[in-house]
Amino acid sequence: MKHLLSFCFATYCYIIAVNSQEAKFDLSIEISGIKTNTGKVYLALFNNSNDFLKKKKEFIGKKAEVKNGKSIVYFKNIRKGEYAASIFYDENNNGKMDTKLFGVPKEPYGFSNNAKGFMGPPSFEEAKFTLASNKTIKILLK
Numbered sequence: 001m002k003h004l005l006s007f008c009f010a011t012y013c014y015i016i017a018v019n020s021q022e023a024k025f026d027l028s029i030e031i032s033g034i035k036t037n038t039g040k041v042y043l044a045l046f047n048n049s050n051d052f053l054k055k056k057k058e059f060i061g062k063k064a065e066v067k068n069g070k071s072i073v074y075f076k077n078i079r080k081g082e083y084a085a086s087i088f089y090d091e092n093n094n095g096k097m098d099t100k101l102f103g104v105p106k107e108p109y110g111f112s113n114n115a116k117g118f119m120g121p122p123s124f125e126e127a128k129f130t131l132a133s134n135k136t137i138k139i140l141l142k
Contacts, residue, residue: 024077026134031064031071031087033108033141039091040064041071046084049124053086084127085112089141108141116142 031041044058051057060078064071066089088097088109098106112129115122129137 023080023132025080025131027075027078027083027131028136029073029075029085029087029112030136030138031073031089031110031141032069032138033110034066034069034071034089035108036091037066037069039066039089039093041066041073041087041089042097043073044086045075045078046086046124047081052084052124052127053121059083078131080132082128082130083112084124084129085137085139086121086127087111087139087141110139110141112137112139114140 027045029043031043034041041064043062043064044053045060045062046052046057047059051059060075062073062075064073086109088105089107090097091107092098097109100106111122111127113127115126117123117126129135
């Protein structure tokens with residue numbers, strides 16, 4: 001019994017050590033195509049296709065200030081993997097994306113890979129990128 005407990009404890013310690021050494025990287029997302037310096041940029045980072053573009057299902061969400069028609073959003077210590085970003089520029093600073101008839105966005109928006117959907121937003125597959133080292137991606141808002 002003593003050996004079994006020692007084995008279980010050693011296995012647990014090994015699992016903790018391996019998980020704490022998992023590769024993590026920094027990600028910078030540079031957003032351009034912003035015509036004014038008012039309002040804020042909202043960015044959602046997704047790590048799987050099932051949650052992509054679903055409210056409150058983002059892996060990480062951030063908002064950022066706009067300076068000189070640009071915004072940069074930083075993420076630190078993100079695990080290696082596949083991600084997709086969705087961005088919108090809240091021009092009137094009301095905390096939401098304003099839409100026209102049928103849900104067409106009134107405010108500028110964009111996706112990683114500058115992906116464009118057909119008759120709707122792009123899929124996770126179209127917008128995804130792989131994070132396997134520190135990375136900077138650029139997104140032009142439409």
